[in-house]
Amino acid sequence: MGQTTIPAVVRAAAAKFGSAEALVDGPLRLGFADLLERVQTVARAFAARGVQPGDRVAITLPNTHHWVLTALGALYAGATLVPVNTRFTAAETVDLLVRSRAKALVVAADFLGTDRHAAIVATGAQLPDTVVRVPLEQPHHAVEGTLSWDEFLAEAGRVPLADAEARADAVQPGDVSDILFTSGTTGRSKGVLSAHRQVVDVAEAWADCGRVTADDRYLVINPFFHSFGYKAGIVVGLLTGATIVPQAVFDVRAALDLIERERISVLPGAPTIFQSLLREPRRDVSSLRLAVTGAADVPAALVRRMRAELGFEIVLTAYGLTEAVVVTMCRPGDDAELVAKTSGRATAGFEVGIHGSPGEVVVRGPNVMLGYLDDAEATAKAVDEDGWLHTGDVGELDAAGNLTLTGRLKDMYICGGFNVYPAEVEHALNELGGVRDVAVVGVPDERLGEVGKAFVVGDGLTDADVVAFCRERLANYKTPRFVAFVDELPRNASGKVLKRLLSKETK
Template identity: 60%
Template sequence: MAADTIPALLREAAERYGDKPAYVEGDTTLTFADLLARVRELAGRLVGHGLAPQERVVIWGPNSIEWVIAALATTYAGATLVPANSRYTAHEVADLVDRTAATTVLVHDGFLGKSQIADLRAASRLETVRAMGNLARLSLDHRGGERHVREVAADEVEARADAVLPDDVADILFTSGTTGRAKGAMSAHRQTIGVARAWAELGGVTADDRYLVVNPFFHSFGYKIGIVVGLLTGATLYPVATFDVDRTMELIERERITLLPGAPTIYQSLLTAPGRASRDLSSLRLAVTGAAVVPVVLIERMREELGIDQVVTAFGMTEAVVVTMCRDGDPAELVATTCGRAIPGMETRIGDGGELLVRGDYVMLGYLDDPEATAEAIDSDGWLHTGDIGELDEAGNLRITDRLKDMYISGGFNVYPAEVEQALMRLDGVDDVAVVGVPDERMGEVGKAFVVGTATADEVVAFAKERLANFKVPRHVEHIDVLPRNLSGKVLKTELRSGS
């Protein structure tokens, strides 16, 4: 019987693949057997610090072997994983901690030259947190005297793993859903594993594959279609903390990387890299892209110039991870202009107003502590209302044509203008503001802020950088006398976009 919890899947992978490399990062190689041992050890320490089943653990850091161990140890101990965007500010992470009542926080202190632990402690009272730790060293620092640190026997750790059920909440990934405030999309173990299995089967992933993971682990794609796919297939994963095109090409050539999923910007960077002609990238066999409009010529160049045999596009969202996917052999035009067909276990249809509706095994359980938003997103028949306007051809291939929401995608990351606007309205000299996504050759889209007031463009950008992750910071600022609004007072963002 196939494993349907993450602890069971990890044990199965260790038994099946044993001494085969599971992760390679720099000079470090970790086998599947080693991975299980490291996860069991950390899970024991988490339990010793008082972590109870179903409690939440926030992990804040870039891709690394330690991130993987921390995430898997969380679920092995029967707790729930809450990944935080590595580029978030301490204020944003503090909000996740407060809203999830997380009892443990693991932070990669010093990433990008910042003092994350000190900043987080300053930004939040951390009332629920009993243990904090430095993710880079997998250390834990007990907080508070209500639960004493204790030694935990191996059989207690295994009992925790045994007690995890397929329908237990494995992870809570934050997304904005249908409004500007972040919501926690909850997925069960069976869902996280099931969607990874469907993707791996469509991609033909095997233990012979070497998978360069540029997609961040805090994102559903890097975590579920990265870490979990590796456990399912025995593929060796190469985590990348920050994308550097020269380093990426060197890794592909030296390690004979076969899988490189990522946003279109990754492949555009490879195609335009000055040193590409001197690199041998012929080992690449599968590339999966999406998250933005993909030019037909990009798909053609990926196949012809990068020599990637299988280039496909897909559509997904945090609330459903992967919904549609192209198949091997689809023509370049179809791959570039559609997101493919529904994957096994999922179905699609077009609802009122052209809105894409999706239903199936991998639609989230719901939003954390928000039954109203859950009911708004998932109707009584189980259809998830995506907020995207789309079309389906006779074969079921999906084409996204517009958004009902104002969300835009910058470098593969969702940006929700309402959140940016809320932050900018706190700046003295900003009387009114609206943010829209505008086209950008490298990032797909970037933010443009239309500002009413006396604050300068430099002041607006600097203020945003202090409070928001870099990908949310507007790249353009335009001053305007008054924002265009309809009779009900809603900003007419279509007018702002058309004038940009």
């Protein structure tokens, strides 16, 4: 396509796809030409509020049309986007606003029964110059020092369209498009800087692997504040002409309603989403074509059931991280075992290598992040002198270049002198009937140093069943010594299990 900035992609989509549906959010249905017009209005509103090119605009909203319009409008105005995890506390959100020096904040007034804006105000922190409160669940009520969504849009009247177009024209491929803060499963989150060209390149590669076209309708459950929902979601829709249908909160029955009513064909998500769909009574899901999953171990049995029972023609696994977005993907035609056991082959111009022992996954290429926000030391630690990004993941490459992840450096524990990677044990346990979800952590042991403890979500199983199953399939030192049955595993918004919380439970 050759468009190397996000404003250029928005314009090209309007020219190419016109009145075809771009975005469906409840009763709101926008064509690509309509979307461009709305994006221009938001860009003019930001300009009217004094947001300059390079200024940072923070968004803390769930997956709604407001997120899409705010993000694209800010980028169109030459600003840099700072998506905020909606699960963050007010204190964590303020930390990001301060560190990013945000000039504007668009915030959900009410989401899941909480007034996000009021909670942030209660911290006593100084807020950005412009604060837009978006009511999602309750009628709007005026709050001093803030604008409602409609009041914000009305500001656009003070700035001519030509000014917004000049802003969009001035955006360069190498300009910073966004600062995505890492999910912070360990320690303080870091702000990852990406350029416009990188966002577009990665989205194009993802769309190409999934063969996404203008005939597709894409249900976006992955949060927009995460690179998967934003870059492999919104931007993929713009590049391909696929219709984006966001879901603010995952609800399995509401998702099935949307699949049926909107004839959804593309549905990426964590494995737990597909397991949830499979547990529901059958509905008309005949429109489903493409599933992309990852973020956790994927059992081959799940891949086969997704094809057989949910009707997916293509099920792909992928591997990515905020610092590089999507690094590897399977390809259409890969068999269920390959899709389950590997994360596919390099994409988006990446080289993938295995560094040292125990074998850290390293990646290099034009789409590795520009660096961490205001943290040269952490950047130098993550990206070495030869340009290799050290991921902290442990893995292996086969002869065809397929990547198999075996664990995280930080998750590894040593049992009786042997390295144990929990992902390998989890992969085995996912094949045990009755197991719906599982996570393994190392716990202290006087004799062996550390031993495994398995946290299992499942039905009709005993500790002995779990241990016996592992003993048949794994070396003795890899077999968990302890088993705990839980209702669910703690996960962050991108589907990763928060093992530090599980580790706390074992102390």
